[in-house]
Amino acid sequence: xxxxxxxxxxxxxxxxxxxxxxxxxxxxxxxxxxxxxxxxxxxxxxxxxxxxxxxxxxxxxxxxxxxxxxxxxxxxxxxxxxxxxxxxxxxxxxxxxxxxxxxxxxxxxxxxxxxxxxxxxxxxxxxxxxxxxxxxxxxxxxxxxxxxxx
Amino acid sequence: xxxxxxxxxxxxxxxxxxxxxxxxxxxxxxxxxxxxxxxxxxxxxxxxxxxxxxxxxxxxxxxxxxxxxxxxxxxxxxxxxxxxxxxxxxxxxxxxxxxxxxxxxxxxxxxxxxxxxxxxxxxxxxxxxxxxxxxxxxxxxxxxxxxxxxxxxxxxxxxxxxxxxxxxxxxxxxxxxxxxxxxxxxxxxxxxxxxxxxxxxxxxxxxxxxxxxxxxxxxxxxxxxxxxxxxxxxxxxxxxxxxxxxxxxxxxxxxxxxxxxxxxxxxxxxxxxxxxxxxxxxxxxxxxxxxxxxxxxxxxxxxxxxxxxxxxxxxxxxxxxxxxxxxxxxxxxxxxxxxxxxxxxxxxxxxxxxxxxxxxxxxxxxxxxxxxxxxxxxxxxxxxxxxxxxxxxxxxxxxxxxxxxxxxxxxxxxxx
Numbered sequence: 001x002x003x004x005x006x007x008x009x010x011x012x013x014x015x016x017x018x019x020x021x022x023x024x025x026x027x028x029x030x031x032x033x034x035x036x037x038x039x040x041x042x043x044x045x046x047x048x049x050x051x052x053x054x055x056x057x058x059x060x061x062x063x064x065x066x067x068x069x070x071x072x073x074x075x076x077x078x079x080x081x082x083x084x085x086x087x088x089x090x091x092x093x094x095x096x097x098x099x100x101x102x103x104x105x106x107x108x109x110x111x112x113x114x115x116x117x118x119x120x121x122x123x124x125x126x127x128x129x130x131x132x133x134x135x136x137x138x139x140x141x142x143x144x145x146x147x148x149x150x
Numbered sequence: 151x152x153x154x155x156x157x158x159x160x161x162x163x164x165x166x167x168x169x170x171x172x173x174x175x176x177x178x179x180x181x182x183x184x185x186x187x188x189x190x191x192x193x194x195x196x197x198x199x200x201x202x203x204x205x206x207x208x209x210x211x212x213x214x215x216x217x218x219x220x221x222x223x224x225x226x227x228x229x230x231x232x233x234x235x236x237x238x239x240x241x242x243x244x245x246x247x248x249x250x251x252x253x254x255x256x257x258x259x260x261x262x263x264x265x266x267x268x269x270x271x272x273x274x275x276x277x278x279x280x281x282x283x284x285x286x287x288x289x290x291x292x293x294x295x296x297x298x299x300x301x302x303x304x305x306x307x308x309x310x311x312x313x314x315x316x317x318x319x320x321x322x323x324x325x326x327x328x329x330x331x332x333x334x335x336x337x338x339x340x341x342x343x344x345x346x347x348x349x350x351x352x353x354x355x356x357x358x359x360x361x362x363x364x365x366x367x368x369x370x371x372x373x374x375x376x377x378x379x380x381x382x383x384x385x386x387x388x389x390x391x392x393x394x395x396x397x398x399x400x401x402x403x404x405x406x407x408x409x410x411x412x413x414x415x416x417x418x419x420x421x422x423x424x425x426x427x428x429x430x431x432x433x434x435x436x437x438x439x440x441x442x443x444x445x446x447x448x449x450x451x452x453x454x455x456x457x458x459x460x461x462x463x464x465x466x467x468x469x470x471x472x473x474x475x476x477x478x479x480x481x482x483x484x485x486x487x488x489x490x491x492x493x494x495x496x497x498x499x500x501x502x503x504x505x506x507x508x509x510x511x512x513x514x515x516x517x518x519x520x521x522x523x524x525x526x527x528x529x530x531x532x533x534x535x536x537x538x539x540x541x542x543x544x545x546x547x548x549x550x551x552x553x554x555x556x557x558x559x560x561x562x563x564x565x566x
Contacts, residue, residue, distance in 0.1 A: 060347045063530070080529035082343050083353040084271050084315050102274050102317045105471070109272035109326070110236070110454045110536070113472030113524065122524035124533065125273035126236055126451065127334060127434050128341065131529040132273070150526040 024092035025134060029072045031092065032056075038089055039064065050141050051075070051148065064090065067149060069141035076135035076149040084123070084130050091134065094119055098134075120146070185544060187392040188408045188418040192292045194385040195418065198393065198407035200515040200539070203230040204248075205326045208514050209455035209539035211393060213331060213409055216287040217242065219253055220297055226253055227289060230328045233391060233409055235549045236451035237332035238339040239375025240286065240300045241270060244279065247304025248322035249329070255282035258299050258373070264357035266373060267364050268301050269314030271353055277319045278310045279303040280358070286378060293411055295381035299373070303329075309362040313352040330453075331378065333389045333409075335429050335549055335562035338374040345370050377551055385412025387554035388561060390419055391452050395544035400506055400513030404543075413548055413565075414557035421558045421565055424548055429562040430488035431552050436564055438496070438535040440483040446534040448485055450547055450564045454538030457498055457520040466522060467504050473521040475502040483535070487563075494566065498541055517543050 024035060032054045036043045041056040041064070054066045062081030066074050074092070079085040091098050098121055101114040112132070114121040123132030133149045140146075190197040198211045211233040218225035228242060228250045243249025257265040258281040266281040279302045287294040304320040319325045332339065344354050345368055355369035379386050390410040412419050427436045438448035441461060456473060467475035479500045486493040501518040510516075517540050525532035541547075550561030558565060 060349070060351050061343070065526075078526040078529075080526065080532065083351060084276070086313070087315055099317050103324075105274065108453075108455045109274065110451070110538075111458055111472060111521065111523070112274040113521075115471045123273040124523070124525055125271060126449065126454075126533055126536075127238070127336065128343065129433075129531060129533070130271065130273070131525050131532045133524070133526045150529075 024066070024090045025074055025077055025094045026136060026139065027074050027092045029068060032066050032068070032074065035064070035066065035089055038086065048148070050143050065150075067135075069139065069144070073139055075139035075141065075144075076133065078133035078149055080129070080131035082128055082130070084125070094134075094136070185392070185394070185546060187394065187406060187546070188390075188410045190290045190408055194291050194293065194411040194416055196288050196290050196409045196411075197405075198233055198391070198409050200393065200396070200404035200407065201402060202512075202514040203327055205323050207232075207326045207455075208516060209519065210327065210514075211391065211407060211409075211452055211539070211542075212327065214289065215240065215242075215329070215331065216289050217251060217253060217255075217300070218285040218287065219255060220283055220285050224253060225287070226251060228328050232327040232330040232453065234330050234332050234453035235334050235389070235391060235547070236449065236453040237330065238334050238336045238377045239332045240298065240329070240378050241277070241279075241303055241332070241375075242300060242329035243322050243325055243327075244302050244304045244306065246306045247320055249304065251302060251329075253284070255284050255300070255302070257281070258283050260357045260367065260369075260373065264359055265361075266369065267308065267356040267358050268375070269311070269353045269356065270301065270303070271315065272319065275317035275319040275324070276314050276353070277303045277325055278308065278314045279305045279320070280308060280361070281375070291411060293382050293385070295378060298378060298381060299375050301375060307361040308358070309364070311356060311364050311366070313366060315353060332375075333377060333379050333549065335434060335552055335564075337377055337380055337552055338371045340369065340374050341371065344368060344374060379411055380551060380554070382411060385415045385419070387415065387556050388413040388548060388550035390546050390548050391542055392546045393539075393542050393544070396515040396517050398501075398517060400510045400516035402512045402514050404515035413550055421548065421556075424546070424558075424565040425492050425494040426487070426558040426563050426565045427485055427492060427494065428487040428489065428559070429564060431562055433531045434562075435531075435533065436488055437486040438483055439486065440481075440535055447532060448535035448537065449533060450537050450541060450549070450566070452539060452542055452547075454536050455519075456503075456538050457500070457540050458523040458536040458538065459520070460523050460534070464500065464522075467502075470504050470507070473503045473519060474500050475504050476500055477502065478518075485564075496537060496541065498537070515543070516540075
C-alpha cells in the first residue's frame with residue numbers, strides 16, 4: 001500500500017464512466033433482468049421500506065444483490081461467493097472508476113476500500129470466500145443508509 | 151511490546167530454563183518463556199524478512215525459493231516470495247512480468263492434453279498464468295519437493311480470459327512481490343468446488359488449447375495447486391511463522407524472522423505452551439469474541455497487512471482509506487476453537503497509521519496497524535475478525551494443515 005496513491009483526482013474520474021453501458025449500479029430495473037440472464041441465476045425479489053432487493057444466485061454459489069429505490073434505479077449492489085462477481089456488469093457505468101480507484105488504492109489482496117465522492121466500494125477476499133458491496137451515495141433513497149446494504 | 155518487557159525483567163538464569171521440557175518438579179511456576187525464534191538452517195527453518203520488497207509492500211514477510219527444471223540442475227533462486235498463511239500454493243511472477251522466473255518449465259497438463267492455467271482472485275484484482283511443473287528447494291533448510299505444480303503469473307503469450315476479472319495484477323508492481331508461498335490450512339487452493347462444479351467455476355482453473363484460448367474448466371484436487379509443505383518428505387504437517395517485534399515506530403527492514411516447517415516433528419518446532427485452536431474445515435475459521443460479541447468468524451493471516459475488525463467507535467483515517475487512525479488504543483479479544491473448547495487471549499493495540507507513516511515514511515514493518523472490516527451482513531460465512539501481520543509480530547504462530555497429524559491433534563488448526 002502506498003499512502004501517496006490515495007490522492008486521486010476525483011474530477012478526472014467523474015468524466016469517465018458517464019451513463020450505464022450495462023446493467024448494475026446506476027442502471028434501471030431492466031438491467032437487473034439482464035444481469036440475471038448473464039449470470040444464469042435464479043432471481044428473488046424482496047421489498048423493504050423504501051427499497052427493493054433483487055437477489056440473483058447462481059448454481060455455483062455466487063450471490064449478487066441489487067438494490068433499487070422508488071424510481072427503479074440500482075443504487076447499491078452486494079455480493080458473496082467462491083469467486084468475485086462480474087464487476088464489469090455489476091458496476092455498470094461506474095466500472096471504469098472502479099478500475100482506476102482499485103489501481104490507485106494499491107490496497108491489500110484481502111481488503112479493498114474505495115471511497116470516492118460518489119462511489120463507495122468494499123471488497124474482501126480470503127481463500128475460498130469473496131464478499132463485498134458498493135453504492136452510489138447520491139442515489140441512496142431517503143431513509144436508506146449504508147447499513148441497509150447487505 | 152510484550153517481548154521487550156519480558157526480556158527486561160527476566161534474570162538470565164531463568165531465560166535458559168524456558169522453552170519447553172516437561173518436567174513435573176514441584177516448585178515456583180516459572181514465568182512464561184519469551185519468544186524463541188528458531189535458527190535458520192537444516193532441516194526445517196528458512197529466514198523471513200519483512201521489508202518493502204520489489205514493490206513497496208508493507209507488513210509482508212518474504213522468503214526465497216529455488217525453482218528448477220524438473221530432474222535437472224537448471225535452477226533459479228527467487229527472493230521476496232510472500233509467506234501467506236491465508237492461501238495455498240506456490241506462485242511466481244514471470245520475468246516478462248517484472249519478476250525473476252525465466253526458466254522453461256514444462257506445462258502441467260490436464261488429461262486429454264490441454265495445458266492448465268489459473269486465475270488467482272483477490273479483493274483488489276486478479277492474477278492469471280499457466281500452471282507449470284518444477285522441482286522446488288528451500289536453500290537454507292534444504293527442504294525440497296519434485297514435480298510441483300506452480301502458477302507462473304504473467305507468463306508471456308497467454309491471453310487473460312474475460313472471466314478472470316480485472317483489475318489485472320500480472321506484474322510485480324501490481325502484485326506486490328516476486329511470488330507467493332501459500333502455506334495456509336488447506337491442502338489444495340480451491341478444493342472440491344473446482345473438482346465438482348458443473349458448469350466449472352468461472353475465474354478459477356482453465357484448460358488452454360492454445361495460450362490465447364483458455365476456458366474455465368474443472369480441476370481435480372490432484373491437479374490443483376497443493377500446499378507445498380504437504381509435498382516435503384518430513385516436517386510436512388504445518389508451519390510456524392516466527393517474527394520478532396519491530397520498534398513501535400516501525401522499521402524499513404525487520405530481519406531475524408523464521409518460517410519453520412513442521413509442528414512437533416523436530417526439536418525446534420514443538421507446540422510448547424501454545425494453545426491449539428481448531429479451524430472449521432469448511433469455512434477456514436476459528437471463533438472470536440470481541441467487544442461483547444461472540445462467535446465472530448476469525449483467522450490468523452500473515453497475508454493480511456493489518457488487523458481488520460468492525461468497531462464503529464474507532465476513528466478512521468481520511469487519507470489512508472481502509473485503516474484506523476485513533477489515538478493509541480489497547481484492545482482485547484478472545485479466540486476460541488471452532489465448535490467450542492480451547493480459548494486464548496488475543497490482545498493488540500491500534501495506533502494512528504497515518505501518524506506512524508508520516509513519522510517514518512520508509513517503514514515496511516509497522517506494528518499496531520488496523521482497519522475496519524466492511525463485510526455485507528447478508529454474506530454467508532464472512533470473515534469478521536482478521537488478525538494479520540501486526541498480530542504475528544512478537545509471536546510464534548502455528549498453522550496445521552487439514553488432516554495432518556500433529557502432537558496437538560489433527561489439523562487444521564491455529565496455535566500460539
